[in-house]
Amino acid sequence: MTDFLLELRSEEIPARMQDKARDDLARLFTAELEKAGLRADAIVTFATPRRLALIARDLPEATEAVSEEIKGPRVSAPPQALEGFLRKTGLTADQLVERDGVLFAVIDKPGRDTAEVLAEAIPAIVRAFPWPKSMRWGEASSSTESLRWVRPLHGIVALFGDQIVPAEIAGVQSGAVTLGHRFHHPGPITIGSAADYAEKLHACHVIVDQDERRTIIRDKATALADAVGLELIEDEGLVAENAGLTEWPVPLLGRFDEDFLGVPPEVIQLTARVNQKYFVCRDKAGQLANAFVCTANIDAADGGVKIVDGNRKVLAARLSDARFFYETDLKMPLEEQAKKLEKIVFHEKLGTVADKVERVAKLARWLVEEGIIPLPVGEEGARSAQPSGK
Structure with missing residues (x-):
């Protein structure tokens, strides 16, 4: 069983987007694994202003071989139905299996190297990423087919164990090199595997967690x-x-x-x-x-x-x-300020903001009269009990 590390390094990711981005990365990655019949023992995600990272624990070296059975037409079906089924499955008539007058296609799918699955998954994840706001950049940005990312994407680290998973997205090649802190350690850092990722970055003034x-x-x-x-x-x-x-x-x-x-x-x-x-x-x-x-x-x-x-x-x-x-x-009493609300439309069918205030005041009075909330005491309490707030 082997760990997989993926780091997507870009220009600054807004702080408000980072938590959801971590969730989206884990979700998209899990979906890509499931398509190939793979499952990680655990998935950990990290986000900093300059990187979004994922570590998948204990992945198998290869997917398992599977046998898929597809139900086809009945033996008595017209020749056109049989021809369409053969085109769909890519088999010949003598490769079909008959059971109870129904034809079945049994397709054996051999196992695949996990690294191969990951190499296909990385571009799919990046291109499907649902950033709330994203951008295009560079010469390729003139095309609507160009990559969209939250900020320009500059680097990809993809390691399955200590081996680089080859992938390329919009001219950015995957590798084992990332960058440290922008000021304390702006130079390149070579990551050995998922096991030393956080430790090496910490030594270069980056806390990924x-x-x-x-x-x-x-x-x-x-x-x-x-x-x-x-x-x-x-x-x-x-x-x-x-x-x-x-x-x-x-x-x-x-x-x-x-x-x-x-x-x-x-x-x-x-x-x-x-x-x-x-x-x-x-x-x-x-x-x-x-x-x-x-x-x-x-x-x-x-x-x-x-x-x-x-x-x-x-x-x-x-x-x-x-x-x-x-x-x-x-300089202007609150009562005078409140008159300005009569000139602000709250909703075309609900009147002005002043009308809204009146409704809220009536609701507040009802809550007090019904004993649902206690009446404030003193002068402020008396003022708050008035529908107009006066």
């Missing part, structure tokens, strides 16, 4: 916050996104101007998360702190000082914009 990268980001970011007496605000979606943006994740803690804390914490967190992919922190009292954690993709010689400073400046610009829009909104 997305779960390992997520653990590093989560644990290191938490430790950085703890070290300065703060608590990291957990965000698994952001952990996954940062892992999808880096091959060698290095979390770094920075500070922003305390004056920005006058902006609502939700605005700060949204700005840091959506625009910059940063984590934010809170103090022991649960209040948002003027600290953020960014994730670099390199081990900087200065320990990340310049990286943090650059990210701090970018975040300051983002927060400055957020504060401007927040303070601008405060």
Whole structure:
């Protein structure tokens, strides 16, 4: 039994597409194996910004020989029916088997080398890959028949055991050579087999296992916050996104101007998360702190000082914009802002957004009156109970 390694190396794969791409790769590969009567003991997939990889464990060296039986026409059928059946099966009349007045074709299919099956499967998988968005590139892109991939495909590693599985897709030949980290080890790396794939890449500053990268980001970011007496605000979606943006994740803690804390914490967190992919922190009292954690993709010689400073400046610009829009909104009372909803069409058959708000308010009142949800107390509770929100 032998392991098979397939790596498809390209330009940057968007982080949001990587998990589904891993699932699609495993699904398409399994389907191609099943066509040939093969089954892997286990399939493991990996994704980084620059590569999509699969390892299939314990594949046999060859497929088993099989005998396929195809039912044909009855012996008494017209000659045309027999001729059509012979053309379909590629047999002669004397090779057919008769049982109970019915003719059968028995076709013996010899076993095939697994490497041969894999060589055919690789192009089929790549060309059938269902990326949400894909592109064509190069001179061949003028044709609609050219290869489509999420980003330009640059390399293929295909090893069955320690043997290269020959395949060619749009001029890209399979081999045993890949590349390491873009900055720490941009040179070629020769992979020996599936067994040393992750280890060799790790030595060249590439962590192929997305779960390992997520653990590093989560644990290191938490430790950085703890070290300065703060608590990291957990965000698994952001952990996954940062892992999808880096091959060698290095979390770094920075500070922003305390004056920005006058902006609502939700605005700060949204700005840091959506625009910059940063984590934010809170103090022991649960209040948002003027600290953020960014994730670099390199081990900087200065320990990340310049990286943090650059990210701090970018975040300051983002927060400055957020504060401007927040303070601008405060100049107009919420009741006045709500009137603008009367000019926004929600749906041609359902009226404006203001009409939608009225319906939601009525539903909220009914939920309270029926005792399904408790009524908020105080002034805010009284306001929320009004259909208009006034």
